[in-house]
Amino acid sequence: MIISDKSPEKKRADFRKALNSGKLLQFPGAYNPMVAMLIQQTGFDGVYVSGAVMANSLGLPDIGMTTLTEVSQTASGIARVTDLPTIMDIDTGFGETMSVARTVKELTYLGLSGCHIEDQVNPKRCGHLDNKELVSISAMVQKVKAAADAKTDPNFLLIARTDARAAEGLDAAINRAKAYVDAGADMIFPEAMKDESDFEAFRKAIDVPLLANMTEFGKSRLLSKSELENLGYNLVIYPVTTQRLAMKAVEDGLNTIKKVGTQESILDNMQTRKRLYEVLHYEDYNAYDSSLYNFNL
Incomplete structure (x- = not known):
């Protein structure tokens, strides 16, 4: 009642155990706390908070116009009403390395279980649109390292997203992902995969857990839970589904x-x-x- 009795630390610890279970975890997106409650009551594994959804809810496009204050307040309100782990989108980190470090500390304090940061130039754009621009590998590595060093709970999941598949090709995207893992990323989010062979190539090349994005009307085919499990993925998000339905x-x-x-x-x-x-x-x-x-x- 009111807020979850389960502590953020316990949520994060249980989330880490679940990631090691070998099964695919399903995280539908929530656009408000009541949806997060429904996600738990329906029996899902966790809750996702999309940057696009938060921007859309403010009447804004997904181009990096939201602030840390706006998104952290939204996400913390969602995270506190459920026993499930909640992960969120922090776009490009709301600034450079010190701002990224602050973001991770703020989200940990507010009860989030993880976040993902992407390697686009700010202002960014939706990951399934064309003509995305990326920062250099070294610039993204600095952000990932800053985020990893800022963690006050080792179970807080730091996810590095790469948008390089569309901009630089599959091999470049994999090389970036490896660099992000070396910098401290706990999970890799390869965005806008073209087909199953892309998903498979990432699984063969990357040793840490992988996140699949099953967003509607995008570049990737909507793969089923069993298909993603067979591909070896650990977590799948359905970021905008509930907002689109509503x-x-x-x-x-x-x-x-x-x-x-x-x-x-x-x-x-x-x-x-x-x-x-x-x-x-x-x-x-x-x-x-x-x-x-x-x-x-």
Whole structure:
């Protein structure tokens, strides 16, 4: 109730154990805390907080316009309501090496279980768009090393994302990933893979855990859980899925109300008040309240 009873340290330790289990961990994206609660109640392994989703929620495109304060407040609000580990997107780190170090310390303190940082030039762009520009390997290595050195909990998962597949080719992307591992990355996130052979090549070349991004309408085919497990991947994110589902439903509903003048015909598309209260554990709050205020003055 209110916030999770499970400590951030325990979440991070359990997350590390789960990564070593050999099974693929599924992390759907949450665009608010209530979605994170649903993710846990549905039985997933963890929660992901997308930089694109946080930007979109502010009415902004995913081009690096958000600040550390904005995204850390959003992500911490999501992380605190669930027993699951929460990892988040920090884009290019909100600055250079000292800013990256500060970011990791802030997120650790706020209860996140990990984050990923990418090797694009800021302002960045969505990983599945063309014409991305990358920083030098040495510049990214400095950021990864700063992030690794800033960790106050060894179980905080530092994920290095490379966007080099589209910009420089597969071999260059793998070489970058190896350099990032040497600099202290705990996991590699190869972005915008073209096909299964790309995923397979990364698995053969990289010894640390790997993250797969199954975002809709992107460059990668939407691989199933079993396909990713067979490819040897450790974690999969579905970053924008819940926001896309919600926005389509909202748009359709608004159009119906505008056209018909009432929402009567779309009630079946809505989460009921009863179900909302179940998700939020409304009765538990009522019982707790009653247990406190059961005396006479």
